[in-house]
Amino acid sequence: MSGFDEARPHDEWWLATLGRTVVWARLRVREAGTAEVLDSDANTLVYDSEDTARSMLLDAEFVAFDGLDDSDAAERGFLLAELVPPQGDDDAALQAGMVQKLGGRGS
Numbered sequence: 001m002s003g004f005d006e007a008r009p010h011d012e013w014w015l016a017t018l019g020r021t022v023v024w025a026r027l028r029v030r031e032a033g034t035a036e037v038l039d040s041d042a043n044t045l046v047y048d049s050e051d052t053a054r055s056m057l058l059d060a061e062f063v064a065f066d067g068l069d070d071s072d073a074a075e076r077g078f079l080l081a082e083l084v085p086p087q088g089d090d091d092a093a094l095q096a097g098m099v100q101k102l103g104g105r106g107s
Contacts, residue, residue: 009028009029009030009031010028010029011026011027011028011029012026012027012028012029012064012065012066013025013026013027013064013065013066013085014026014027014057014062014063014064014065015062015063015065015083016060016061016062016063017076017077017078019077020077020078020101020102020103021099021100021101021102022078022083022099022100022101022102023040023062023098023099024040024085024086024097024098024099024100025037025038025039025040025057025062025098026038026085026086026094027050027053027054027057029050029053033049033050034046034047034048034049035047035048035049035050035052035053035054036053037053037056037057038091038094038098039098040098040099042091042092042095042098044091065083065085068080068083078102082102082103085097086098
């Protein structure tokens with residue numbers, strides 16, 4: 001059995017890139033099995049399941065941050081070490097970091 005407690009909500013960070021701009025989205029799975037996505041416009045989008053939310057993120061060309069490796073990052077034109085998900089005590093504080101412009105070329 002994994003260390004993940006399925007009865008508790010958990011968050012995952014997803015990202016999409018356009019050149020050297022990274023757009024973040026937070027996927028939050030709720031206790032009831034529903035899911036919410038906080039997008040870069042401060043909207044909280046509610047989905048009936050985690051699978052539906054993931055599908056919508058994938059359709060919008062987002063990828064899971066936890067699944068990225070150095071070669072995935074290089075294909076997108078940046079270094080994995082450059083990526084830091086937004087941090088804050090609440091959604092309003094997170095909003096400032098939901099769109100990040102990275103520095104010079106990471107190659």
